Amino acid sequence: MAYTEEELKKELETKEYEYGFYTDIESDTFPPGLNEEVVIAISKKKEEPEWMTLWRLEAFKYWKEMKEPEWANVHYEKPDFQAISYYSAPNSKPKYDSLDDVDPELLDTFKRLGISVDEQKKLTGVAVDIVMDSVSVATSFKKTLGEKGIIFCSISEAIREHPELVKKYIGSVVPKRDNFYAALNSAVFSDGSFCYIPKGVRCPMELSTYFRINQAGTGQFERTLVIAEEGSYVSYLEGCTAPSRDENQLHAAVVELIALDDAEIKYSTVQNWFPGNKEGKGGVYNFVTKRGICEKNAKISWTQVETGSAVTWKYPSCILKGDNSIGEFYSIAVTNNFQQADTGTKMVHLGKNTRSTIISKGISAGKSQNSYRGLVQINSRADNARNFSQCDSLLMGNECGAHTFPYIEAKNPTAMIEHEATTSKIGEDQIFYCNQRGIDTEKAIALIVNGFSKEVLNKLPMEFAVEAQKLLEISLEGSVG
Amino acid sequence: MLKIKNLHASVEGKKILKGVNLEVNAGEVHAIMGPNGSGKSTLASVIAGKEEFEVTQGSIEFEGEDLDETSPEERAHKGVFLSFQYPVEIPGVSVTNFMKTAINESRKAKGLEDMPAKEMLKLIREKSEMLDIDRKFLSRSLNEGFSGGEKKRNEIFQMAMLEPKLSILDETDSGLDIDALRIVANGVNKLRSADKATILITHYQRLLEYIIPDFVHVIHDGKIVKSGGKELALELEEKGYDWLKQEATV
Numbered sequence: 001m002a003y004t005e006e007e008l009k010k011e012l013e014t015k016e017y018e019y020g021f022y023t024d025i026e027s028d029t030f031p032p033g034l035n036e037e038v039v040i041a042i043s044k045k046k047e048e049p050e051w052m053t054l055w056r057l058e059a060f061k062y063w064k065e066m067k068e069p070e071w072a073n074v075h076y077e078k079p080d081f082q083a084i085s086y087y088s089a090p091n092s093k094p095k096y097d098s099l100d101d102v103d104p105e106l107l108d109t110f111k112r113l114g115i116s117v118d119e120q121k122k123l124t125g126v127a128v129d130i131v132m133d134s135v136s137v138a139t140s141f142k143k144t145l146g147e148k149g150i151i152f153c154s155i156s157e158a159i160r161e162h163p164e165l166v167k168k169y170i171g172s173v174v175p176k177r178d179n180f181y182a183a184l185n186s187a188v189f190s191d192g193s194f195c196y197i198p199k200g201v202r203c204p205m206e207l208s209t210y211f212r213i214n215q216a217g218t219g220q221f222e223r224t225l226v227i228a229e230e231g232s233y234v235s236y237l238e239g240c241t242a243p244s245r246d247e248n249q250l251h252a253a254v255v256e257l258i259a260l261d262d263a264e265i266k267y268s269t270v271q272n273w274f275p276g277n278k279e280g281k282g283g284v285y286n287f288v289t290k291r292g293i294c295e296k297n298a299k300i301s302w303t304q305v306e307t308g309s310a311v312t313w314k315y316p317s318c319i320l321k322g323d324n325s326i327g328e329f330y331s332i333a334v335t336n337n338f339q340q341a342d343t344g345t346k347m348v349h350l351g352k353n354t355r356s357t358i359i360s361k362g363i364s365a366g367k368s369q370n371s372y373r374g375l376v377q378i379n380s381r382a383d384n385a386r387n388f389s390q391c392d393s394l395l396m397g398n399e400c401g402a403h404t405f406p407y408i409e410a411k412n413p414t415a416m417i418e419h420e421a422t423t424s425k426i427g428e429d430q431i432f433y434c435n436q437r438g439i440d441t442e443k444a445i446a447l448i449v450n451g452f453s454k455e456v457l458n459k460l461p462m463e464f465a466v467e468a469q470k471l472l473e474i475s476l477e478g479s480v481g
Numbered sequence: 482m483l484k485i486k487n488l489h490a491s492v493e494g495k496k497i498l499k500g501v502n503l504e505v506n507a508g509e510v511h512a513i514m515g516p517n518g519s520g521k522s523t524l525a526s527v528i529a530g531k532e533e534f535e536v537t538q539g540s541i542e543f544e545g546e547d548l549d550e551t552s553p554e555e556r557a558h559k560g561v562f563l564s565f566q567y568p569v570e571i572p573g574v575s576v577t578n579f580m581k582t583a584i585n586e587s588r589k590a591k592g593l594e595d596m597p598a599k600e601m602l603k604l605i606r607e608k609s610e611m612l613d614i615d616r617k618f619l620s621r622s623l624n625e626g627f628s629g630g631e632k633k634r635n636e637i638f639q640m641a642m643l644e645p646k647l648s649i650l651d652e653t654d655s656g657l658d659i660d661a662l663r664i665v666a667n668g669v670n671k672l673r674s675a676d677k678a679t680i681l682i683t684h685y686q687r688l689l690e691y692i693i694p695d696f697v698h699v700i701h702d703g704k705i706v707k708s709g710g711k712e713l714a715l716e717l718e719e720k721g722y723d724w725l726k727q728e729a730t731v
């Protein structure tokens with residue numbers, strides 16, 4: 001059955017879709033530890049072909065020889081990779097019998113995000129009567145997509161059903177040995193998404209998957225591969241919300257985007273993983289490698305709103321290989337309490353007339369540290385390349401930090417690179433002005449922060465933008481005394 | 482409506498207000514004049530509840546209620562409005578969005594639903610026409626890159642939108658050219674009514690030619706040193722403040 005525009009809209013409006021989380025399914029979990037057997041066992045569990053198993057093993061070999069990077073402006077206790085369990089199928093055993101057993105603070109957050117009671121139950125692992133599809137709610141759209149030849153499925157399914165595509169593109173943008181976490185991900189990735197848009201097809205809907213970390217102590221290694229054939233277009237949404245956890249969790253995803261000639265990929269992320277409590281305890285470690293490659297006249301836009309995680313290390317990048325290709329990076333990174341974020345982008349200009357835009361908005365509160373790290377690289381053959389970068393930082397209070405590390409490497413004299421940076425502080429005068437108009441301090445901060453972030457929020461698809469605004473408000477609550 | 486008794490206030494240990502007494506009734510317009518640094522803006526901020534200033538003595542009553550424990554936003558909800566001498570910029574927040582938030586927050590405090598969009602648009606149209614404000618202006622970021630005159634006109638626009646009971650206009654006339662002054666004064670006059678009151682802070686009597694006050698008070702060194710009718714403003718214009726300063730120190 002094909003969806004009509006109306007039905008689609010309705011579906012989009014329901015929270016079910018907006019928060020299409022995994023529902024836990026009875027699972028088996030591997031004991032902690034990582035070695036070749038574990039890698040092989042993961043591949044077996046996923047019923048993968050041999051080439052994939054070998055691919056993983058090669059990645060594992062690289063990883064063993066690599067060291068955790070230390071150049072980022074973040075400090076944390078290094079995870080013990082032998083203490084992590086590398087496979088956990090979704091579990092349906094309820095963790096709690098009723099919502100009364102769940103951390104009230106977490107429930108309060110959900111309530112303010114507008115999440116229904118049923119969904120709150122699902123999110124917190126309370127027993128529910130509806131059994132949900134484990135992969136992604138987006139599965140329901142598969143048929144409509146199928147009619148256009150669009151493939152949107154889990155990466156495991158793609159490995160089984162479309163091996164020729166996966167084999168051709170996986171690791172082509174982020175090689176196995178690219179970095180420590182990418183190598184680890186390549187060896188042990190448990191799931192993720194695969195998306196293929198055929199030549200000339202405009203994907204008629206925003207493709208959306210919401211991931212969530214299922215079980216305490218289980219590292220998450222997602223692998224996403226998006227391929228846009230010549231002249232195609234897709235907008236992809238990735239988001240997640242925050243189950244409360246008291247123990248550090250490692251998350252090391254890899255996302256690869258391939259935009260062939262004249263194709264366009266928009267990739268939007270709202271990231272809201274548990275940032276740790278007010279004392280800085282717990283929280284997710286988020287070490288992500290995201291990169292896209294643009295062929296001739298192609299365009300890739302990364303838009304991200306990062307409010308969660310204890311430690312974030314993330315640089316969505318574009319390789320502008322084809323002439324006239326365009327790379328964009330729009331980012332809002334919020335840190336509060338003891339959060340640390342080192343995020344930014346890399347724009348690598350290889351083709352002629354390539355253009356890139358970087359708009360980064362960092363908001364720091366509490367005792368957090370927020371760093372922007374960006375590299376604009378203009379290759380010698382990239383005639384008439386242009387970059388515009390703007391990095392704005394907003395500080396709340398005196399105990400947080402904002403840092404900007406812009407790197408520029410221009411090897412072509414025709415390059416035009418512009419960089420602007422500002423740092424501002426939410427002033428008492430601004431707050432009092434709002435107060436005087438009847439707006440309380442909490443709301444005033446939200447208003448000021450939303451204004452500061454507007455250029456980036458505007459880049460998000462509508463329903464995501466509303467969500468992102470709410471997240472900004474909630475993550476900054478109580479940050480100005 | 483407003484009863485200020487023996488008000489003392491200080492900031493960072495520095496005494497600024499030193500015993501202000503003032504009573505403003507519904508329907509009245511009071512002008513407060515005085516040289517620079519005499520405490521006019523401080524008085525306005527203290528009435529509005531700015532926490533930086535510490536009230537060390539005395540009281541402020543609004544409609545029979547002591548405001549001592551009342552937050553600035555609650556005072557706003559009760560109908561106190563301050564047109565700032567130096568309005569702040571809020572980048573990325575449009576005038577319209579700001580007003581929408583302000584109105585709906587006040588409504589929320591009163592247990593009302595958000596104002597329907599249609600009604601909001603009508604209100605905006607009505608008030609912007611009254612003050613001769615270009616609609617394009619309303620989509621600009623609040624006060625960002627506004628000229629002095631635009632900032633002041635925007636303050637009056639907000640006053641018109643919020644329909645407060647007590648409006649305190651802090652040097653709204655400075656920075657306005659004569660045409661803008663006339664428009665602003667006209668707006669203020671239109672909003673005058675028997676159940677509302679206005680306090681005009683100014684140090685020129687120019688504004689008072691357009692908005693005729695019922696009372697004029699002169700503040701000097703944190704105290705009201707002289708009060709009178711509208712003719713006092715003319716007298717000040719003629720003689721300056723020095724004679725009052727001398728009178729006060731005698």
Ligand SMILES: Nc1ncnc2c1ncn2[C@@H]1O[C@H](COP(=O)(O)OP(=O)(O)O)[C@@H](O)[C@H]1O
Nearest residue numbers: 492493495497516517518519520521522523524
């Ligand atoms: N935040 C502040 N910190 C320190 N001194 C202040 C502050 N605000 C005002 N003052 C001082 O209080 C006095 C009165 O200021 P103000 O009320 O602005 O006067 P006016 O509005 O009459 O020109 C001045 O001496 C000024 O320097």
Ligand SMILES: [Mg+2]
Nearest residue numbers: 521522566652
């Ligand atoms: Mg003043």
